[in-house]
Amino acid sequence: MKKAARITITGAAGQISYSLIFRIASGEFLGKDQPIILQLLEITPGINALSGVAIELSDCAFPLVKEIICTDNVDLAFQNSEYAFLVGARPRGPGMERKDLLQANAAIFSEQGKAINNSASKSIKVIVVGNPANTNALIALKNAPDIDPSQFTAMTRLDHNRAQSQVADKTGSPVSSVENIIIWGNHSATQYPDLHHTMIGEKSAFDMINNDWYKNELIPCVQQRGAEIIKARGASSAASAANAAINHMRDWALGTDNWVSMGVLSDGSYGVAKDIIYSFPCRCSNGRWDIIQDLALNDFSKEKMKDSERELLEEKEAIRELLEWIESPSKVSTLSGRGDAKHLENAWFDAVNALLR
Ligand code: NDP
Numbered sequence: 001m002k003k004a005a006r007i008t009i010t011g012a013a014g015q016i017s018y019s020l021i022f023r024i025a026s027g028e029f030l031g032k033d034q035p036i037i038l039q040l041l042e043i044t045p046g047i048n049a050l051s052g053v054a055i056e057l058s059d060c061a062f063p064l065v066k067e068i069i070c071t072d073n074v075d076l077a078f079q080n081s082e083y084a085f086l087v088g089a090r091p092r093g094p095g096m097e098r099k100d101l102l103q104a105n106a107a108i109f110s111e112q113g114k115a116i117n118n119s120a121s122k123s124i125k126v127i128v129v130g131n132p133a134n135t136n137a138l139i140a141l142k143n144a145p146d147i148d149p150s151q152f153t154a155m156t157r158l159d160h161n162r163a164q165s166q167v168a169d170k171t172g173s174p175v176s177s178v179e180n181i182i183i184w185g186n187h188s189a190t191q192y193p194d195l196h197h198t199m200i201g202e203k204s205a206f207d208m209i210n211n212d213w214y215k216n217e218l219i220p221c222v223q224q225r226g227a228e229i230i231k232a233r234g235a236s237s238a239a240s241a242a243n244a245a246i247n248h249m250r251d252w253a254l255g256t257d258n259w260v261s262m263g264v265l266s267d268g269s270y271g272v273a274k275d276i277i278y279s280f281p282c283r284c285s286n287g288r289w290d291i292i293q294d295l296a297l298n299d300f301s302k303e304k305m306k307d308s309e310r311e312l313l314e315e316k317e318a319i320r321e322l323l324e325w326i327e328s329p330s331k332v333s334t335l336s337g338r339g340d341a342k343h344l345e346n347a348w349f350d351a352v353n354a355l356l357r
Contacts, residue, residue, distance in 0.1 A: 004035040004066045006121070008081040010112065011088020011130060012040035012070070013049035015235065020085060020242035021053065025062040029083075029246050030253065037067040041077035041088065074115040081120040083253070085245055086112060086140065089130025099318045102135060106319045109136040110326070113143025122147060125252060125287075128154045129245050133187045134263045134277040135315040141265065141277075142326050150288070153252070154263030156183040156191065156279035158237070158244035162222045163193040167200070170218075171208045177201045182281040183222075183261035184301075185308025186315075191279065192304035193222045197259075197295055255285040262289055269293065270305065276312045 007024060009017055021038065023029070030036065038057070042050040050070045057068055071077050078084065090104045109128070116124060124147065128137035133154040141152035160183045168175040182194040195214055198205035209218075221228075229237040251260050259281045266278045269291045282289040297305070316323070 002034055004037045005030055005083065006037045006039060006079075006081045008039045008041065008077050008084040008120075010041040010077065010084075010086050011046075013042050013046040013053055014088060015238040016087050016129060016241045016245070017085075018053065019239045020087065020245060021057065022060065023242060023246055025057060025060065025065050027062075027064050029250055032064070035064050035066050037069070038065060039069045039077050039079070039081055040071070041074065042070070042072055043088070044072045047072050074111055075119045078112070078115045078119040078124075081116070081124055083249060084116065084120070084124055084126045085249070086126060086128045086136070087130055087245075089136065102132060102315055102318045103322070105130065105132065105136050106139045106322050109139040110143050110322070113140035116140065117144035117146050120147070123287075124151055125249065126152045127245055127248055127252075128152070128263075129241065131187065132315060134279075134312055135319065137263060137277045138265075138275075138316065139319065139322070142323055149265045152265070152277075153248070153289070154187060154277050154279070155241075155245055155248055156187050156261045156263050157248040158241055159183045159187065159191055159193065159222055159225075159279075160261040161240070161244055161247065162225050163195070163218065166218055166221060167195065167198065167205060167209065170213065171200055171205075173200050173208075178205070180259045180281075181261070182259065182295075183279045184305045185279055186312050187263065187279070188308075188311060189223045190308040190311045191223060192301070192308055193219055194301055194304075196298065196301060197281075252284045252289055253287060255287075256283075259292060260284060260289075264289060264291070267291070270295075270297065272305065272309055273313060276309070276316055278309065278312060 009021055011017055012021065040050055054068050054070050057065065090108060092101050126140065128140065130136055137152050137154040141149045160181050163181045164178045165175055167178045177200055179199050180197045182197060184192040184194055195205045200208055226237060248262060261279050262282045263277045263279045264282065266272045266274050266276050268274045269280060272278050281292040283292055
């Protein structure tokens with residue numbers, strides 16, 4: 001019998017988790033022979049709802065589930081964790097500006113990054129689903145200096161899967177024959193679905209679709225798909241987001257020959273600014289991802305990639321002071337003239353606590 005793997009899921013009483021947890025418990029993430037321990041985190045007001053999820057999990061009698069931990073204690077949730085799905089995030093409230101949303105989530109992901117650093121396995125693999133996912137992942141990794149930054153990623157796999165499915169439908173091809181889709185950039189409306197390298201069987205996708213459909217239908221469809229689902233279902237996508245999170249983590253943990261899109265820390269590949277979480281085409285093997293290199297880019301692609309990079313740099317700018325403070329608390333307190341480092345730290349944790357109440 002294999003040793004049980006510890007899996008943390010945050011926002012565990014939310015709608016994405018309601019699909020995600022049960023699929024993980026049935027073995028769809030790590031396989032039907034891998035026992036697991038589920039470490040489920042919620043904010044305190046969500047704990048009651050989470051206990052209901054735990055009752056249902058228990059009623060499923062999943063043979064792989066060895067233990068279920070439900071908690072609002074962040075350190076406990078990440079204790080020795082080997083895989084983390086960071087799903088819970090603060091939604092945009094009435095009158096909330098983008099910057100407010102970024103900062104509110106920065107507080108949550110900062111606290112979780114610290115807990116990962118202090119409590120999790122040093123080999124933990126982290127996917128951030130909660131939006132703004134790319135920048136939330138950046139915050140978490142900056143707060144976890146003892147964990148290799150390559151172990152923090154953001155989800156763009158749902159966008160990847162959406163593009164793959166649209167191309168299969170349009171060309172009447174099996175979805176599995178559509179390969180080498182790329183999502184570049186941010187998980188937002190500026191993301192760039194790139195079909196220039198996509199193959200359908202032996203053929204280039206562009207031999208089977210036309211440029212007009214690609215530019216005027218496919219790209220906006222993938223970028224706006226979330227809104228379309230909300231309009232039709234009256235609620236945001238949940239099962240497809242959970243499915244994509246499992247695809248992302250399973251391929252990363254167990255390897256795949258396919259190209260997959262993952263938000264990862266930019267190393268400057270393709271001229272993308274370093275030190276932002278940007279979605280690149282990746283290959284996964286031996287528990288690592290590597291960015292696929294040396295793909296030719298036309299001017300259209302370069303322009304779209306820049307638009308998304310610009311947005312991510314703006315998001316980073318909105319939380320610049322926080323990042324500078326994480327990297328060098330004493331320097332920021334002097335520069336900002338707002339008091340000593342302890343004062344800033346207290347203000348920061350007050351903000352975290354207020355948000356988590
Ligand atoms: P969901 O489970 O529907 O969504 C969770 C997060 O995933 C949101 O940030 C959402 O972004 C994001 N997301 C990413 N991709 C998608 C997608 N394709 N479709 C929909 N959402 C996507 O939210 P719920 O409100 O149902 O649940 C969130 C739970 O998280 C709540 O139970 C809350 O209590 C909890 N929470 C937990 C925290 C913690 O564990 N510390 C902190 C904050 C909240 P978007 O908002 O843009 O849709």
